[in-house]
Every structure is written in structure tokens, then in C-alpha cells.
Amino acid sequence: MRDARQNNKDAYSLILDAIDIGVYKPGDRLVESELAERFGVSRTPVREALQRMETQSLLTRDGRSLIVASLNHNQLTELYVVRAELEGLAARLAARHASEEEIKVLREMIEEDRALLDNPTAMSRANRRFHKQVHLASHNDFLVQQLDLVHRSMALMATTSLAAEGRGPRALEEHQAIIDAIAARDGDAAYQALKSHISTAYEARLRLDAAEYAKQI
Template structure:
């Protein structure tokens, strides 16, 4: 029996997910042009779902329009990175505070498990970055606040534009692991103040490494 036509909304959802993943993994770099026809050919779909996907990516702030170029993958300048990490410190600090108050024992055990898993992937930055994303997602959900979760989701979309993980720099994977341990320890102890401060320190340290990467990239481009 032949299958019926695929719902255009499903095609649009698939195109959106694929393009978002390509931006996150660096296949589509910040500043690169986004051509509907080229993307449609690559994904094997018509231009309609691609157009819908690009509208959603533009609403997410991941795609923008540049003079004489058209649609391009958005780029974060130095000021935007500072602003992004400032908000991340506030929101993730709040998520950790809420988690210390509201996380179930199972959620705390899951956070601890993810931190332990980091040790097994210390030499694999890509795998470590995936575990790191899982840890932070688990932290957000452990806060049990739907409005905070939505704000963090929007922030996570913007983080995609930062490119490669800071965990590949120097000894960052080791210090990040220690910072995650401190966060879980404070959450397990039901200490909101310590949990928030541990999360804030974690983000501040990540920001310092990110700015170091940005400076290095500027030197390489000149």
C-alpha cells in the first residue's frame, strides 16, 4: 500500500531541526550565506518547508539578513557574548537555586550520574560537550519552573551561535567537572545559596574561556 503525501508541516519541522543542528555543529558557520535552493537540494525537499524553517530560525535569532548578501547565519559580537553570559549566569544560578529546593532524589542522582560520566569522556571534547548539554538540561528541568525553563530554552538557542565547546581548551574539562561536582553537592545538600553561587562561578569561568577563544579567533583572522 502506497503512503499518502507527507504533511508539509512535518517537512518544515524536519528541515528546521536539520538546519538548527548544522548551525550547532558548525556545518553552517556564523556569517555564512543561507540559500533556499541549495538547502532544499541538500535536504531533498521543496523550497516551501525550507522557507518555513528559515522563518523559524530567524525568529530564534539564528538567521538574520545582511546587506547585499541576504539571509546569513547570525553572528555574536563581543558585546553580545558578554550580554549572553550575563543572562546565563543569572538564569542558571536561579535554576540551581530552584533545583536545591525542588529536585527529586532521582533527579539529583541523574545529575550526579552525568557528572561521573564526564570522567569517562575527558579525552573526547565532542562527547564531553554532549554530556555537558545533558547535564545543564537536567539542571534546568530539576528547577521545576516552566517560565524559567522557557527563558533558558531561548538562551540555549543563542548559545548555538558560539560555535565550538570551551571544554576543548586547556584544562577546562577538568575544572568544569569540578564545578559540576560542586553544584550537585550543594543541590544534594539542599543548600540554595551554595548551589546558586556554584552555578554562577561555573558560568563566569566558562565566559573567561569563551572570551579567550574569541580573542584568539580575532588574531587568526587578521
Template sequence: MKAPQTDAYSLILEAIDMGIYKPGDRLVESDLAERFGVSRTPIREALQRLETQSLLTRDGRSLIVSSLDHNQLAELYVVRAELEGLAASLAARHATEEEVRVLRDMVEKDRGLLGNPSGLARANRRFHKQIHLASHNRFLVQQLDLVHRSMALMATTSLAAVGRDEDALKEHDAIVSAIEARDSDAASAALRAHISKAFVTRLKLDSGEVVSSV
């Protein structure tokens, strides 16, 4: 069964996010149309949109998946830490009891994904997205969507580092505990610390200092 034509953008973005297409890979319109079962027109429009968002870049006449250099990576993590910290702070103040329960359930369920970096990476995105939504600030959610779109340009997840998965879940637990306590300062600090540790792990992975489990 063919996917809806309007899904071309999200299908390509998800493929980049999941590492099917990695930084430097060339994206060919006809290949994408065949892979996703959509016509070339929405594929062409999706590629143009992704290029406008700097997720794809020109290499002659070809479009390739963009990559982040060290400075861009550092800049991205700085912005992410600030915005995510704000989201956690607002979630501690404005999240409904049901939203807090969902966050707690996510942490408990994700323990079953230890040792599964790709599965945990998907769960991690859902967890952070839930915090964004729990902030009840649509403009903040929009900005965080842009940040997380750029995160898709990382070739591997920091959760692939040996031992990082367990530490990350402990950090998630601390974030949720602060939100449950309605402590906005503690929630912000916990999430900022979580992003900082993820960044350190990312730098160590890129330098070869720590070993990937995949």
C-alpha cells in the same frame, strides 16, 4: 528515510549548534532541503523562524548565520548566569531524588568524554538542560531555551580550550553536590561561578590567549 517535515527547524538549529553551519555561513534553501531530505516549504518556514529569532540575518537577498559581537556575548553571559543560577537554586529545592541521581550519573559518565570537546559539549548541553527541568519552573525553562538557542551562534565551544574540560567537570560535580545537599544558595553560587569561568575561557579563546584542543 526522510526526516519528518516538522523537524526542519530543529535540524537546522542543531546543525548550527554543532558547528556544521558557522557564523557568516550562507544558508541556501535548496541545499538544506537536499541535505536534510525534506521539501523546501518547511525549510523556508524554518529559515523565516530562525531569522525572526535573530539566529539568521540578511545579507542582501541571502540569509547567513548570525554572529555575536563582544557586547552581545557579554550580555548573553550575564543573562545566562542569572537564569542558570536561579535554575540551580530551584533544583536544589524541588528536584526529585531521581532527577538528582540522573545529574550525578551524568557527571560520572561524562568523565569518559575528557579529550573529546564535541562529545563533551553535547553532554554539557544535556547536563544544563537537566538542571533546567529539575527547577520545575516552566517559564524559567522557556527563557533558558531562548538563551541556549543563542549560544549556538558561538563558533567553538569553550570546552575546546586546553584543560577546560577537566575544570568544567569539577565545576559540574560541585553543582550537583550542592543540589544533593539541598543547599539552594550553594547550588546557585556554584553554577554562577561555572558560567563565569566559561565566559573567561571564551574571551581568552577569542583573543588567542589560550589554545584550542581542536
């Protein structure tokens, strides 16, 4: 039997993952009893997980109900600005501190991800895995913690930018450029490559949002 701490951790991660992959979208109501049944955990860790997510602004109140929060256009822009700077810094530090083993793992990830190009959801998960590995390769715990917060907020986007036509192959090319710069120990190039990658992802996101809006008018 799992202890309460592990149970709570599982509930939080499971709910966050469900939001991340679109099981629950911005505006959807989260019901404690339904979540407990879906994930096979007791209501107490679910309640604690929901409270934690509310304090992190991942959930918001609608009367007495908790719903998945959404990002308006300005918040989306602000999030990408912060993400670009922090991820760029992570790449710069990775160029300085990453071990050869870490660089090898990053290269292997790109090769593995080529098999996922026809699956945007799987690509999105692989993309998060890649970025997390770059964060860890910075060997700066405080930066990793801040980037974790940023990436939690990314879960509030209803779709992945990797769903945009042609985005998957291009994203892998950009990942390759990031790794090449890290492997060359060129911090400036790594910083610019990752910032450019985030900028291109933001453009893809804006196009997806514009297309979605066009369907509603």
C-alpha cells in the same frame, strides 16, 4: 510519512544542530534547496524553519540571502550575564524541587561524560544535556522556556569554550559542585556554584576569542 508539523520541527532542529556543532558557522550563507537536500526534507519546512530562525535573530539578512548571525563582544557579554543569572536561579530552584531520581540522573551524567574529555564536540553536547537537566529539575516551565532561548543564542558561537585546554576536566568538577549543592538542598550554594561555572566558561570563551583574533593580525 511525517506530517507537516513534525517535518517542520525536524527541519528547525536539524539546522539548529548543524549550526551548534559548527557545520554552519557565523557568516555562512544558508540556501533553502541545499538544506532540504542535506537533511532529506522538503523545501517548505526548511523555508518555515529559516523564517523562524530569522525572527529569533539566529539568522540575518545579507541582501537577499540569509546567513548565520554572529555575536559581537558586547552581545556575548550580555548573553553570559543573562545566562548566569537564569541558570543560577534554575540551580536554586532545583535544590528545592529536584526529585532524588533527577539528582541521581545528574550524577550519572557526570560519570558518563568523563569518557568524552578528549572530544570537545561531544563534551559540548553532553554539557548542554547536563544544563538542560538542571533546568528541568527547577520545575519551573517559564524559566525553562527562557533558558531555551538563551541556549539557542549560544549556538551562534563558532567554537565551544570546552575546546580550551584543560577546560573539560574543570567543567566536570564544577558540575559536581553544582550537583552536590542541589543534593544538599542548599539553594544559595547551588546558585553560586552554577554562576561561578558560567563565569569560568565565559573566561575560557574570551581566551579562545583572543587567540583567534591573534591569528588574524
